[in-house]
Amino acid sequence: MKRHIPNALTCANLLSGCIGIVFAFKGDLTITAYAVLVSGIFDFLDGFSARLLKVKSEIGKELDSLADVVSFGFLPGVVMFQLISQSNFTSPYLPYTAFLITIFSALRLAKFNLDTRQTEDFIGLNTPMNTLFIVSLPFIQRDYPEIINSTIFLIGITILTCWLL
Numbered sequence: 001m002k003r004h005i006p007n008a009l010t011c012a013n014l015l016s017g018c019i020g021i022v023f024a025f026k027g028d029l030t031i032t033a034y035a036v037l038v039s040g041i042f043d044f045l046d047g048f049s050a051r052l053l054k055v056k057s058e059i060g061k062e063l064d065s066l067a068d069v070v071s072f073g074f075l076p077g078v079v080m081f082q083l084i085s086q087s088n089f090t091s092p093y094l095p096y097t098a099f100l101i102t103i104f105s106a107l108r109l110a111k112f113n114l115d116t117r118q119t120e121d122f123i124g125l126n127t128p129m130n131t132l133f134i135v136s137l138p139f140i141q142r143d144y145p146e147i148i149n150s151t152i153f154l155i156g157i158t159i160l161t162c163w164l165l
Contacts (some may be wrong), residue, residue, distance in 0.1 A: 003057070006050035010063050013042035017071025024078040029138040032079060036135050039071035040128050065109045072106030072127035076134040080158055083137060089151040097158055104162040105130065125164035134161070 020035030045059035046064060050056050080098035089095065105127045112126075137157070148154070 002053050003055040004047045005053060006055060006060050007057075007063055008066050009042050009046035009049060009058065013039045013046065013064075013071055014067035015069065017075050020071070020075050021078055021162070022083060024075060025084060029079060029082065029135065031073055032075070033135040036075065036131055038152070039067075040132070041074075042162070043071070043128060065112075068127055069102075069106050070074060072131040073102045073109065076105070076131040077102035079134050079137070079155065083141075083148065084151060084154050084158075087149050087151040087154055093134065093157070094151065095154060100158055100162050101134070101165075104165040108165040125161065127165065130161050130165060 016035050016039040020032045020039065023029075023031040023035065043064075046060075050060060077099045080101055081095050084095040084098055108125075108127055134157075137148055137154075
Protein backbone atom coordinates (compact mmCIF):
# COMPACT_ATOMS: atom_id res chain seq x y z
CA MET A 1 0.00 0.00 0.00
CA LYS A 2 2.75 2.46 0.94
CA ARG A 3 4.31 2.19 -2.53
CA HIS A 4 1.20 3.89 -4.00
CA ILE A 5 1.30 6.96 -1.76
CA PRO A 6 3.87 8.98 -3.80
CA ASN A 7 2.03 8.26 -7.07
CA ALA A 8 -1.30 9.25 -5.47
CA LEU A 9 0.28 12.55 -4.44
CA THR A 10 1.62 13.00 -7.98
CA CYS A 11 -1.91 12.43 -9.31
CA ALA A 12 -3.18 15.08 -6.87
CA ASN A 13 -0.57 17.47 -8.35
CA LEU A 14 -1.93 16.63 -11.82
CA LEU A 15 -5.54 17.14 -10.72
CA SER A 16 -4.72 20.52 -9.17
CA GLY A 17 -2.98 21.55 -12.38
CA CYS A 18 -5.99 20.52 -14.47
CA ILE A 19 -8.32 22.50 -12.21
CA GLY A 20 -6.00 25.51 -12.49
CA ILE A 21 -6.07 25.25 -16.29
CA VAL A 22 -9.88 25.24 -16.32
CA PHE A 23 -9.97 28.39 -14.20
CA ALA A 24 -7.25 30.01 -16.33
CA PHE A 25 -9.30 29.46 -19.49
CA LYS A 26 -12.29 30.97 -17.67
CA GLY A 27 -10.14 34.01 -16.87
CA ASP A 28 -10.06 33.49 -13.09
CA LEU A 29 -6.33 33.78 -12.61
CA THR A 30 -6.62 34.13 -8.83
CA ILE A 31 -8.04 30.61 -8.41
CA THR A 32 -5.43 29.47 -10.94
CA ALA A 33 -2.66 30.78 -8.67
CA TYR A 34 -4.11 28.88 -5.71
CA ALA A 35 -4.25 25.71 -7.80
CA VAL A 36 -0.56 26.18 -8.67
CA LEU A 37 0.28 26.47 -4.98
CA VAL A 38 -1.61 23.26 -4.26
CA SER A 39 0.16 21.54 -7.17
CA GLY A 40 3.49 22.69 -5.78
CA ILE A 41 2.69 21.28 -2.36
CA PHE A 42 1.74 17.92 -3.85
CA ASP A 43 4.85 18.00 -6.08
CA PHE A 44 7.02 18.46 -3.00
CA LEU A 45 5.17 15.82 -1.00
CA ASP A 46 5.35 13.12 -3.69
CA GLY A 47 9.14 13.23 -3.82
CA PHE A 48 9.44 13.62 -0.07
CA SER A 49 7.19 10.64 0.60
CA ALA A 50 8.98 8.49 -1.99
CA ARG A 51 12.31 9.15 -0.26
CA LEU A 52 10.85 8.74 3.21
CA LEU A 53 9.10 5.47 2.37
CA LYS A 54 11.99 4.29 0.13
CA VAL A 55 9.60 3.46 -2.71
CA LYS A 56 11.18 5.17 -5.72
CA SER A 57 10.12 3.73 -9.06
CA GLU A 58 10.60 4.43 -12.75
CA ILE A 59 6.85 4.82 -13.25
CA GLY A 60 6.79 7.34 -10.40
CA LYS A 61 9.58 9.35 -12.04
CA GLU A 62 7.77 9.37 -15.39
CA LEU A 63 4.38 10.14 -13.82
CA ASP A 64 5.93 13.04 -11.90
CA SER A 65 7.31 14.56 -15.11
CA LEU A 66 4.00 14.15 -16.91
CA ALA A 67 2.12 15.80 -14.04
CA ASP A 68 4.70 18.61 -13.98
CA VAL A 69 4.28 19.24 -17.73
CA VAL A 70 0.60 19.92 -17.07
CA SER A 71 0.88 21.83 -13.78
CA PHE A 72 4.12 23.69 -14.46
CA GLY A 73 4.24 23.70 -18.26
CA PHE A 74 0.83 23.95 -19.84
CA LEU A 75 -0.78 25.93 -17.00
CA PRO A 76 1.70 28.86 -17.12
CA GLY A 77 1.36 28.84 -20.90
CA VAL A 78 -2.39 29.29 -20.53
CA VAL A 79 -1.93 32.09 -17.99
CA MET A 80 0.46 33.92 -20.31
CA PHE A 81 -1.93 33.30 -23.23
CA GLN A 82 -4.69 35.01 -21.22
CA LEU A 83 -2.44 37.92 -20.27
CA ILE A 84 -1.28 38.52 -23.84
CA SER A 85 -4.88 38.17 -25.09
CA GLN A 86 -5.92 40.93 -22.66
CA SER A 87 -2.95 43.17 -23.51
CA ASN A 88 -2.63 45.78 -26.22
CA PHE A 89 -1.62 43.25 -28.90
CA THR A 90 -2.36 43.80 -32.56
CA SER A 91 -2.20 40.31 -34.06
CA PRO A 92 -4.78 37.61 -33.34
CA TYR A 93 -1.97 35.03 -33.46
CA LEU A 94 0.43 36.72 -31.03
CA PRO A 95 -1.10 35.23 -27.85
CA TYR A 96 -0.15 31.75 -29.06
CA THR A 97 3.52 32.58 -28.47
CA ALA A 98 2.69 32.00 -24.80
CA PHE A 99 2.78 28.26 -25.45
CA LEU A 100 6.52 28.49 -26.00
CA ILE A 101 6.55 28.34 -22.20
CA THR A 102 4.85 24.94 -22.38
CA ILE A 103 7.33 23.68 -24.97
CA PHE A 104 10.42 24.87 -23.10
CA SER A 105 9.04 23.56 -19.81
CA ALA A 106 8.60 20.11 -21.37
CA LEU A 107 12.15 20.28 -22.73
CA ARG A 108 13.43 21.34 -19.31
CA LEU A 109 11.67 18.46 -17.58
CA ALA A 110 12.92 15.91 -20.11
CA LYS A 111 16.47 17.22 -19.79
CA PHE A 112 16.23 17.13 -15.99
CA ASN A 113 15.31 13.44 -16.10
CA LEU A 114 18.38 12.62 -18.20
CA ASP A 115 20.97 15.01 -16.73
CA THR A 116 22.92 13.21 -13.98
CA ARG A 117 24.40 16.54 -12.84
CA GLN A 118 20.98 17.56 -11.50
CA THR A 119 20.48 14.87 -8.87
CA GLU A 120 21.20 17.26 -5.97
CA ASP A 121 20.77 20.76 -7.46
CA PHE A 122 19.01 22.37 -10.40
CA ILE A 123 20.82 23.83 -13.38
CA GLY A 124 18.76 26.68 -14.75
CA LEU A 125 15.30 27.81 -13.78
CA ASN A 126 13.10 24.97 -12.58
CA THR A 127 9.54 24.74 -13.86
CA PRO A 128 7.66 25.25 -10.56
CA MET A 129 9.54 28.52 -9.88
CA ASN A 130 8.89 29.70 -13.43
CA THR A 131 5.20 28.93 -12.96
CA LEU A 132 5.02 30.80 -9.65
CA PHE A 133 6.55 33.83 -11.35
CA ILE A 134 4.11 33.73 -14.26
CA VAL A 135 1.00 33.25 -12.09
CA SER A 136 2.16 36.21 -9.96
CA LEU A 137 1.91 38.57 -12.96
CA PRO A 138 -1.88 39.09 -12.65
CA PHE A 139 -1.36 40.17 -9.03
CA ILE A 140 1.40 42.58 -10.06
CA GLN A 141 -0.94 43.82 -12.81
CA ARG A 142 -3.27 45.25 -10.17
CA ASP A 143 -0.63 47.77 -9.10
CA TYR A 144 1.21 48.20 -12.41
CA PRO A 145 -1.34 47.72 -15.21
CA GLU A 146 0.60 49.83 -17.70
CA ILE A 147 3.54 47.40 -17.52
CA ILE A 148 1.73 44.07 -17.43
CA ASN A 149 -0.73 45.12 -20.15
CA SER A 150 2.20 45.77 -22.50
CA THR A 151 2.41 43.09 -25.17
CA ILE A 152 6.12 43.78 -25.64
CA PHE A 153 6.74 43.22 -21.91
CA LEU A 154 4.78 39.95 -21.88
CA ILE A 155 6.48 38.61 -25.01
CA GLY A 156 9.82 39.62 -23.50
CA ILE A 157 8.98 37.74 -20.29
CA THR A 158 7.96 34.72 -22.36
CA ILE A 159 11.26 34.70 -24.27
CA LEU A 160 13.34 35.34 -21.15
CA THR A 161 11.73 32.57 -19.12
CA CYS A 162 12.04 30.13 -22.03
CA TRP A 163 15.74 30.92 -22.26
CA LEU A 164 16.18 30.49 -18.49
CA LEU A 165 14.40 27.14 -18.53
